[in-house]
Amino acid sequence: MTNEGGRGLSSKLWAMQAKYAPYLFVAPFLLLFCAFMVYPLLRSISMSFYSYAGPHTSRFVGLGHYRYFLGDFLLWIAVANTIVYAIVYMGLQIPLSLGLALLLNNPRVRFRNLFRFAFFAPYLVGNVFVSVIFVLLLSQRHGLIPKALGFFNPAWLEVSWLGDPINARIAIVVASLWLSVGWGMVFFLAALQGVDRELYDAAAVDGAGPWSRFRHVTLPGIKPVMTFLVVSGTIGALQLFELPYVIFLQHGSAAGPKWAGLTIVMYLYQQGFDLGDIGAACAVGWFLVLLILGVALVQIRISRAGREEES
């Protein structure tokens, strides 16, 4: 009798654990997701209409922040810097990554894994440490890069990389490329190995040259990966912060010489933490959101249009 009752209870418990399991599985995520993503996301909209001074003092300013920073020339310098950086960086990273992947994908390459690791290694270093390494690499007269350039022309030994606005911008692009070309290459290589070999043979039988094989077989095959790399890379580039921040802090101002290192996220950081108005910083954040969404939409639209054209 008791035995039977026990079995009834345990089977009821068993049914309950089966029924509620999925809720229990998502519960920890859901709780934190709501507390630290959904709620702050909504809150940052309303915060952008207030001006803050310290944790407990705030004042409604409506669209005041937006009106203020849209008229601030520093914001537009930040926007110009960020967009030029994103274009130059992506314009170099994608061809370099793809070029390396094409070289490595050649069936005659030996020690492929070793090469792949060599090119990928800088990615493991991460933003902040790459910045530190580049501060050292570029240090005037004693850094490796001035020394290597001085080998060709002694005058280049004395070039100031981080004190000159143009050189500083070049330095940031070079540092980002060192960090991320291998990352893109890993994705391209995986995609290239997924392209059907028979398509190449068929194209060769049709008398297609190397360029036309690349254009009509390779490129369509790696298009999804290319779109992924371009869209995610651009989104990342528009959020540039750590590299210039760490590189230029040493020179007194995180914005670099003549604001060469001022980016949108750094402008946001300065509004929120240097000037102390987190409401203004939220407004800058939403400006960045709109910019990123706009750029991503245009890129995806272009990629779709290209696909329809082909089919």
Place this chain on the structure above:
Amino acid sequence: MNVALNDTVRSRKRRIRVGSLTLHALLIAMAVTTLTPFLWLICSTFKTKADFFTYTFLPWDHLNALTLDNYRRLFAQEPFAVWMVNSVFLASAYTVVVVTLSSLGGFALAKYRFAGRRVLMLVMLVTMLVPGQVLLLPNYDIMRKWGWMNSYAAILVPGAVSVFGMFLFRQAMMLLPDELLQAGRMDGCSEARLWWEVALPIVRPMIGAFTLLSFMAAWNSFLWPQVILQTPDKLTLPIGLSNMINLPEYQTNLGILMAGTLLSILPVAVLFFVLQRDFVAGLASGAVKG
């Protein structure tokens, strides 16, 4: 005719060999260019201050002058050991939490139908489009109101949410056959044991890839800890090291700074070697499908 044929075959072979040589020469040149900064960094950490300024790599004529002095002074002058322990603790704890929560949640999203599932996924997708900087300030405001400033809870608790990780695990676990889970239930497996003993072992490469990415993200994370952590005993390596660059002391003693940089990037390199195979497989499969 035979001779002529032989000739073309031979010349073709030679062309292939020359092509192969150029290919490898090109690859080696680029690999050397990519890796030289590491070599320079490693050499410089063992040089005296005088040798650093006169020799690019190693002081070949007096190799006995190589020294561990930079490392000794790094640990003596800065709380570098403390930063290292802090970084190892924070990055490991973060990785364990985020991998556990994401794989549990991803399992539920992939293999169960439950109320609110579609709405949740939709909201998750929307938040993925929004860059983290928008969350930075409201979360900072929450932390200072809760009195969580300068605490590790402020880093670990909000950081445990990874929408990307949830989708990654959902994607991988969709491939689990339902029959397998059903068979496990017949054998008396609880749902939690199905996650632990059936689902997780099958998505192992994904766990490896996501572990490495999460650890790297935590190890390199800068902006949020920079805002939250205030006292020197709480700092992590990226913040400690970036503060060091600004001290006049290290603008002449670059060797010490380089020793710190080298020690800071080693742990990720070690983890990469452990997880390398999973990482490449997991990443590649996800990307090519996506």
